[in-house]
Amino acid sequence: MTTRWIATGLSHDLPNGAVMAGQWQATELAVWRSATGKLAAWKDRCPHRGMRLSHGFVRGETLSCIYHGWVYGTDGGCKHIPAHPALTPPAAICAEGFACVEANGVLWLAPVGMAEDPPRLVDLRPVRTLSLTCDLATILGVEPALGGSDIIRGSVRIGGQDEEICLLVQPRPNGITFHALCSARADVVQVSRWLEALRRSAEEKVAA
Ligand code: FES
Structure with missing residues (x-):
């Protein structure tokens, strides 16, 4: 399997405060943009019980899973578990991240650690x-x-x-x-x- 950047959408299709389904080769991903415009892409699987995170909803700088409401920050870490409001979620509860950048109005995905930049599409x-x-x-x-x-x-x-x-x-x-x-x-x-x-x-x- 070749590791490379793959376009998954256009920037104007992902406004602030929205989440969409994306894909890198056969890997399904949730791609979202926080209220202030921070981009994140994770495997489309909630660390709790596997619900698609692309079905979740963005609130401020977090994405909430639609099933039991676990709340994740842009770093992928779980910040809040509604059923246990006093608990600080362990750092091990974390969505599995992908690299996501935008260039020339295109959203690009790659596994974390890609050395090269996405293709340049001049003019x-x-x-x-x-x-x-x-x-x-x-x-x-x-x-x-x-x-x-x-x-x-x-x-x-x-x-x-x-x-x-x-x-x-x-x-x-x-x-x-x-x-x-x-x-x-x-x-x-x-x-x-x-x-x-x-x-x-x-x-x-x-x-x-
Ligand atoms: S499956 Fe996501 S919070 Fe339970």
Whole structure:
């Protein structure tokens, strides 16, 4: 298994005070942002009884599990157990953390200890995330101007102009999700429509 940064979402899809499900290869994660904007990513499993932490809720600088309400700080440590309000939770009760950084409006995940920085995506801005019920080869077959594996790039014709498109690929068991970026000068609405058309064409090709 190659250790690398994998895009799991776009910054604008995770506002302050929110939590979302993320994924690094086959590992499911909870990715959340505190009220003051601190990012954290943990395995999507509460240390108590295994409830998904991505189903929890953010309150200030903590994330609470939705099952029995155990409260975790941004460092992953358990801060409060509602059933035992006088107890200081032992340090061993801790969510298992992943590295999570944002760059160019993209949320990147990697195991803790990654030496390199995430890929630099110069002069690109985020557009949207799409999930498709087809594989990458089908997408590349529909739009031959795009090429790559984890990071798909190419110049395509949109609205009468050549625009740089970048798709950050996140494989899923039954398809792929990609997080799309485009050149800074491009019309985001037009790019978004072009992406929808790409999805439709790729899925129709699979269904035919
Ligand atoms: S499973 Fe999370 S608090 Fe019990």
